[in-house]
Amino acid sequence: MDTYIIVIGLGLLFWGLTMLAIVNVISKDFGSIQYKAFWGFIALIPFVGWSIYFIFGAKRGINKRVKGKE
Numbered sequence: 001m002d003t004y005i006i007v008i009g010l011g012l013l014f015w016g017l018t019m020l021a022i023v024n025v026i027s028k029d030f031g032s033i034q035y036k037a038f039w040g041f042i043a044l045i046p047f048v049g050w051s052i053y054f055i056f057g058a059k060r061g062i063n064k065r066v067k068g069k070e
Contacts (some may be wrong), residue, residue, distance in 0.1 A: 001030065001065075004053075014046075014047055014050070016040045016051060017050040017051075018043060018049065018050045020034065021049065021050040021054060021058075022040065022043050022044070022066035023051070024043075024053070024054075024058060025039050025040045025043055025061070026040075026062075026065060028058075028061025028062060028063060028064065029062045029063075029064050030060060030061045030062075035042065035060070039053055039057040039060075039061070042057060044053075
């Protein structure tokens with residue numbers, strides 16, 4: 001039973017980090033849709049995609065400004 005809890009917990013952790021990376025990709029401007037799609041696909045790689053994105057890709061994008069908060 002403890003093994004199942006650990007596996008489910010790790011699965012949820014990796015899923016959450018992947019979703020965080022995807023939301024980060026969506027909220028940034030990479031200059032072209034091709035680069036945005038590339039980093040989106042990288043972030044979707046199971047278990048390691050989110051770390052590759054946060055190490056190499058997150059710095060390349062520029063945060064979009066929210067309308068009305070300029």
